Amino acid sequence: MILDVTKPLSEAGCEEYHLWKADLDTVSYQGNIADVSWNGDIRIKAKNVSKGEALLIISGECVYSLPCDRCLKRVEIVQSIECEHSVLKDASDKTQEDEECTIGHEVNIKEVLTKEVLINWPDKVLCKDDCKGLCPVCGSDLNSGTCGCDTFVPDPRWAKLKEFM
Ligand SMILES: [Zn+2]
Numbered sequence: 135m136i137l138d139v140t141k142p143l144s145e146a147g148c149e150e151y152h153l154w155k156a157d158l159d160t161v162s163y164q165g166n167i168a169d170v171s172w173n174g175d176i177r178i179k180a181k182n183v184s185k186g187e188a189l190l191i192i193s194g195e196c197v198y199s200l201p202c203d204r205c206l207k208r209v210e211i212v213q214s215i216e217c218e219h220s221v222l223k224d225a226s227d228k229t230q231e232d233e234e235c236t237i238g239h240e241v242n243i244k245e246v247l248t249k250e251v252l253i254n255w256p257d258k259v260l261c262k263d264d265c266k267g268l269c270p271v272c273g274s275d276l277n278s279g280t281c282g283c284d285t286f287v288p289d290p291r292w293a294k295l296k297e298f299m
Pocket residue numbers: 202203204205206207260261262265266267
């Protein structure tokens with residue numbers, strides 16, 4: 135969605151409200167690809183800050199699934215997105231703090247949202263805190279019982295000693 139903020143940029147006291155039905159988007163991060171869908175509408179408030187400057191307040195809730203770090207089972211992630219995004223009419227008004235802002239009167243909302251999803255991407259994904267993971271030998275899910283494999287990893291120092299026996 136491209137949002138036109140000509141009015142909030144130029145009219146003092148202007149406040150506009152928009153609802154946007156975001157469509158499914160694929161986001162990839164650190165080798166993981168997730169289809170991100172949105173619960174309900176994205177709410178956008180666009181308000182005038184000063185002449186030539188507007189502020190967007192964007193909120194919504196997204197859902198996607200990622201594999202558990204230990205057993206690879208898909209885990210559903212529900213994430214609230216609340217962010218503010220500055221818009222400046224002219225690049226000459228830009229200060230260092232405005233690094234992430236948009237210059238001009240058109241804002242690509244999808245781009246802003248995608249960036250926000252990535253900022254909030256979880257560092258660690260576990261299906262449950264005590265997930266037992268997969269057996270390193272046969273790959274079966276240890277959460278649904280033991281497989282009976284010998285997962286004992288011998289100490290390399292003992293292996294050396296064994297050569298003499
Ligand atoms: Zn797991």
